[in-house]
Amino acid sequence: KQEVTQIPAALSVPEGENLVLNCSFTDSAIYNxxxxxxxxxxxxxxxxxxxxxxxxxTSGRLNASLDKSSGRSTLYIAASQxxxxxxxxxxxxxxxxxVFGAGTILRVKS
Amino acid sequence: EAQVTQxxxxxxxxxxxxxxxxxxxxxxxxxxxxxRQDPGLGLRQIYYSMNVEVTDKGDVPEGYKVxxxxxxxxxxxxxxxxxxxxxxxxxxxxxxxxxxxYFGPGTRLTVT
Numbered sequence: 001k002q003e004v005t006q007i008p009a010a011l012s013v014p015e016g017e018n019l020v021l022n023c024s025f026t027d028s029a030i031y032n033x034x035x036x037x038x039x040x041x042x043x044x045x046x047x048x049x050x051x052x053x054x055x056x057x058t059s060g061r062l063n064a065s066l067d068k069s070s071g072r073s074t075l076y077i078a079a080s081q082x083x084x085x086x087x088x089x090x091x092x093x094x095x096x097x098x099v100f101g102a103g104t105i106l107r108v109k110s
Numbered sequence: 111e112a113q114v115t116q117x118x119x120x121x122x123x124x125x126x127x128x129x130x131x132x133x134x135x136x137x138x139x140x141x142x143x144x145x146r147q148d149p150g151l152g153l154r155q156i157y158y159s160m161n162v163e164v165t166d167k168g169d170v171p172e173g174y175k176v177x178x179x180x181x182x183x184x185x186x187x188x189x190x191x192x193x194x195x196x197x198x199x200x201x202x203x204x205x206x207x208x209x210x211x212y213f214g215p216g217t218r219l220t221v222t
Contacts, residue, residue: 100152
């Protein structure tokens with residue numbers, strides 16, 4: 001069974017700090033891995049997608065890496081801001097579905 | 111603007127009263143899917159569709175139906191809703207050469 005785990009479940013950091021969110025998956029036969037952001041009561045916003053043949057993707061202050069052999073992905077957020085406060089979800093694509101982790105709740109304090 | 115829309119956004123209904131949640135995308139995507147999000151269980155796939163008239167079950171299809179008569183629309187049908195279908199529902203689409211999935215804003219359903 002494909003499972004995706006995210007650590008930590010919650011994280012509180014002061015503004016300006018660099019931080020890393022972790023995602024691990026049990027099945028390495030992953031098509032791609034996608035990171036999302038979810039604000040309270042809102043939908044999911046796609047942040048980064050890493051295809052299985054890629055190692056990392058970058059967008060602004062965000063950098064995501066993928067290591068299929070170890071079953072891990074990380075999302076690096078540089079110079080965090082209060083506006084980054086949200087729940088971050090990683091999802092592995094297997095066939096025709098996304099398997100989601102439970103998310104990391106991030107709070108950036110000003 | 112490229113987007114996935116869902117209606118209604120909020121719905122409170124009673125057990126057994128048939129309802130439909132609509133989903134529409136304007137990106138000409140072939141693939142569409144439905145997920146439900148529950149505390150402690152995360153997001154789980156209900157149904158998906160690879161193209162018009164092609165649908166298949168996800169991980170939690172019981173109590174739901176879907177149809178895909180047009181490429182842009184993928185409605186979710188609850189023939190006889192029950193309280194355990196109280197949840198936050200998301201529609202998603204993907205298409206072209208991109209693997210990126212786009213999600214709608216969600217529909218919060220309460221069944222009493």
